[in-house]
Amino acid sequence: MLQAKYGLLALLALGVGLARAQAGIDVAMVVFLRGGVSRVTAQGPQPMQSFVKLKHGDLLALQRDARLQVVYFEGGRQETWQGGGRLEVTKVESRAYGLPPPEAKVLPAVMVRQIARTPALDSQGRAGMMRLRSVPTAEDIARVESTYKRLRMEADRDDLNPELYLLSGLFEMRELDRVEQVLGDLQRARPGSQEVGLLVALYQKALKNAREAKGN
Known part of the structure; x- marks a missing residue:
């Protein structure tokens, strides 16, 4: 009886722990x-x-x-x-x-995987660091750019998902100057867009954090 009671308590504790982990x-x-x-x-x-x-x-x-x-x-x-x-x-x-x-x-799995790696704002409004890949090859960068072009052709004009894929992929590969270029292109192509403004602000914070971390 005692063992059964402890077994039940252990299962309940495990369930609570899993729920908390999942919630985070x-x-x-x-x-x-x-x-x-x-x-x-x-x-x-x-x-x-x-x-x-x-x-x-x-x-x-x-x-x-x-x-x-x-x-x-x-x-x-x-x-x-x-x-x-x-x-x-x-x-x-x-x-x-x-x-x-x-x-x-x-959505295409390749797009979703990269969107999931978009830098996130913390509770203080700072862009959190994401794990960066090892130094990419020219082929890695070309693959991301090529996939972006295909996704862009398949998407509606107002859909920013292809750009979310591209920015996240380039940022993960430490192509920080190229990220800035893409942000500038977006601002010129969609002046006044609320989403573009938020996306630019998010990545500007992420770029600042990445460069500060690189300098340390």
Whole structure:
């Protein structure tokens, strides 16, 4: 009886530990946002913006004017939600409360893997460092550029997912000057774009951190 009791307690502790570990993992990222969207927390609602990563168990509140696009890293599901209601983030898709069904599609795996490596802002608004690859070869860089061109041709004009792939790939390979060039091209091609402005600000912080780390 005593052994069974301890066994049950051990299983419960393991389950709690796994749940906490799962809750701390980034499972998705917001790639487009319009209108009022906030993350529901014990401290109150926290306004959301594009390129914020989401964790398993996050609860989002959407106002009636909201339009939200989320990409899940496992499985590559992209969801586009509109209207007011709530979303719970799970491992591979969102669970909706009071919202109509989303537009959904599956993105290419090569794109999603790289989008998942986009630098993330921490709670102080700083771009966190990502693990950089060893020194890339010319073939590695050419492969990323070639894949980007193909993804760009297949995507809608307003879709920034191909650029998210390219920037993340170049940054991971330490091609910092090329990252700056891509950011400049984006600003010239899409002046006034809210998403481009946020993406440029995110990578400018990441570039600053990377160069400071390189100099130390």
